[in-house]
Amino acid sequence: MPQAKFRFSDSDRKKMYSVISQLFRAISLAFHFLKLVKITDRGFKTH
Amino acid sequence: MAKIVIAGSGFAGHYAALILGDKLKGKHDITVVTPNETFNYIPSLIWVGVGQWPVEKTQFPLKPVYDKFGIKYLRGFLTEVHPDENYVIVQPYGTQESKRLDYDYLLVATGPKLNFDATPGLGPDKGYTYSVCTPPHAVETAKAYLELVKRLEKGDKAKIVVGTGHGTCTCQGAAFEYITNIHNDLVDRGLRDRVELIWLSNEPRLGDFGIDGLEAKKGSLIFTSEMMAEAIFYDYGIKYEIRSHVHKVDEKKIYIENLDGEFKEIEYDFAMLIPPFAGQPIKWIDKDGNDIKDKVCNPAGFVKVDAVYGKPYEELDGPDWPKTYQNQTYKNIFAAGIAFAPPGPISKPGKSPNGTIIAPAPPRTGYTAELSGKAAALNIIDMIEGREPQNTASMAETAGLCVASMKNGIFSGMAGTIAIYPVARNRAKYGEYGRDLNLCVAEPGRAGAWFKLGLHYAFLWKLQGKPFWKMIP
Numbered sequence: 001m002p003q004a005k006f007r008f009s010d011s012d013r014k015k016m017y018s019v020i021s022q023l024f025r026a027i028s029l030a031f032h033f034l035k036l037v038k039i040t041d042r043g044f045k046t047h
Numbered sequence: 048m049a050k051i052v053i054a055g056s057g058f059a060g061h062y063a064a065l066i067l068g069d070k071l072k073g074k075h076d077i078t079v080v081t082p083n084e085t086f087n088y089i090p091s092l093i094w095v096g097v098g099q100w101p102v103e104k105t106q107f108p109l110k111p112v113y114d115k116f117g118i119k120y121l122r123g124f125l126t127e128v129h130p131d132e133n134y135v136i137v138q139p140y141g142t143q144e145s146k147r148l149d150y151d152y153l154l155v156a157t158g159p160k161l162n163f164d165a166t167p168g169l170g171p172d173k174g175y176t177y178s179v180c181t182p183p184h185a186v187e188t189a190k191a192y193l194e195l196v197k198r199l200e201k202g203d204k205a206k207i208v209v210g211t212g213h214g215t216c217t218c219q220g221a222a223f224e225y226i227t228n229i230h231n232d233l234v235d236r237g238l239r240d241r242v243e244l245i246w247l248s249n250e251p252r253l254g255d256f257g258i259d260g261l262e263a264k265k266g267s268l269i270f271t272s273e274m275m276a277e278a279i280f281y282d283y284g285i286k287y288e289i290r291s292h293v294h295k296v297d298e299k300k301i302y303i304e305n306l307d308g309e310f311k312e313i314e315y316d317f318a319m320l321i322p323p324f325a326g327q328p329i330k331w332i333d334k335d336g337n338d339i340k341d342k343v344c345n346p347a348g349f350v351k352v353d354a355v356y357g358k359p360y361e362e363l364d365g366p367d368w369p370k371t372y373q374n375q376t377y378k379n380i381f382a383a384g385i386a387f388a389p390p391g392p393i394s395k396p397g398k399s400p401n402g403t404i405i406a407p408a409p410p411r412t413g414y415t416a417e418l419s420g421k422a423a424a425l426n427i428i429d430m431i432e433g434r435e436p437q438n439t440a441s442m443a444e445t446a447g448l449c450v451a452s453m454k455n456g457i458f459s460g461m462a463g464t465i466a467i468y469p470v471a472r473n474r475a476k477y478g479e480y481g482r483d484l485n486l487c488v489a490e491p492g493r494a495g496a497w498f499k500l501g502l503h504y505a506f507l508w509k510l511q512g513k514p515f516w517k518m519i520p
Contacts, residue, residue, distance in 0.1 A: 006273075006277040015492070017493065019493060025494040026498070032488065033448055039486075043445065044440070046425060
């Protein structure tokens with residue numbers, strides 16, 4: 001069976017597990033999600 | 048007064064019902080036909096299947112919500128549609144009776160039939176594998192998994208296989224969530240070293256998820272869902288067999304064939320394999336009593352809408368995806384969620400040298416299902432008010448928002464956050480990649496776990512029509 005090729009670095013893992021770093025990511029991602037929802041809602045024209 | 052019948056109470060049907068109830072309450076007659084007593088929030092069944100959540104936490108009763116919105120609720124199965132005469136036949140739940148229901152507008156949002164029969168030995172009812180696709184399945188899966196855990200605690204070793212049970216499956220994301228949650232649950236129990244975890248899927252490459260993977264810009268680099276899945280599987284020690292179709296399953300082995308035409312056997316002690324989906328077994332009958340299912344549905348039984356059907360994969364592009372979800376033969380019929388027929392796959396389909404088709408079907412669940420339900424509901428209102436349908440939610444023009452849980456928990460949780468725009472590649476609009484890479488995201492982290500929990504509570508709030516529900520996207 002093949003094994004995975006790409007690896008996270010220690011720095012990647014640190015960021016993924018750090019609560020402080022993830023709090024900032026959560027805020028940033030929440031705004032990003034809202035932006036995508038707004039773009040998506042452009043299709044709803046009559047209501 | 049127009050009569051609207053909605054068949055199905057999942058993301059597409061239930062959300063459409065709330066929109067129609069909210070806008071048309073008291074003015075028009077709305078009926079939801081569904082075999083379910085509860086709304087089932089399928090994305091959280093992963094945690095039920097690992098034995099961490101009671102199933103009740105993912106459900107709420109439908110009738111009180113429909114009462115609040117002035118919607119009639121008929122518990123039963125849609126068995127026949129007579130589109131020339133504008134009526135459906137419903138079999139009330141727990142009976143062999145037939146009930147006729149007239150409509151002016153029909154929305155088919157029945158979700159899929161879980162087609163376990165496509166693979167001999169697949170599924171908890173007639174086979175040997177488990178599923179997390181329905182609440183009863185997830186409960187049964189948790190029971191079997193926790194029994195396995197007991198054996199592991201006594202010192203046994205085991206091989207767990209998770210993935211897809213057929214070459215044409217979709218919803219690889221749910222299986223990905225399950226295998227990573229199993230890994231973390233076993234780590235927490237101190238049992239991970241006793242288990243070999245194997246990912247078995249029909250994806251042409253890791254991280255494909257039935258959407259042809261995704262690429263996201265990270266500074267000057269492009270990070271892909273394949274890289275994310277590879278790195279997670281490496282960190283979690285998960286082995287994998289991809290590009291594979293499952294021919295059959297017996298008590299001890301899973302028999303597969305891959306795109307190179309190689310036949311393999313995988314031994315297992317516990318397997319959770321997602322089944323392929325098919326359209327619900329609904330008869331479509333014209334005014335002369337003829338079966339017209341071929342005219343209204345695609346070969347898998349999904350209802351055709353305003354897509355461009357019949358193009359080969361290489362020629363399929365954004366403009367070919369449905370926009371209004373209106374059937375083109377019967378303009379007062381709409382289909383949404385998994386029930387609508389996509390124009391083709393998003394992932395690259397393959398065929399083994401032996402002729403076995405290995406082609407992931409496009410996912411159209413969750414947020415995507417809701418969007419199609421919303422478009423259909425608003426377009427029905429358009430037609431009632433004398434307009435042509437103007438509301439669109441093409442998968443080639445809307446975002447996909449998906450959070451793949453790997454471990455539940457506020458302080459110890461982990462999930463992959465995936466945002467994709469648009470879901471189906473649209474090269475006519477976005478060039479080489481067919482997507483806006485600046486808007487795509489693929490990243491694992493604790494933030495994703497918070498989103499997953501947040502989405503659970505937000506969706507359950509919204510779909511119960513509680514105060515300010517309309518403000519939740």
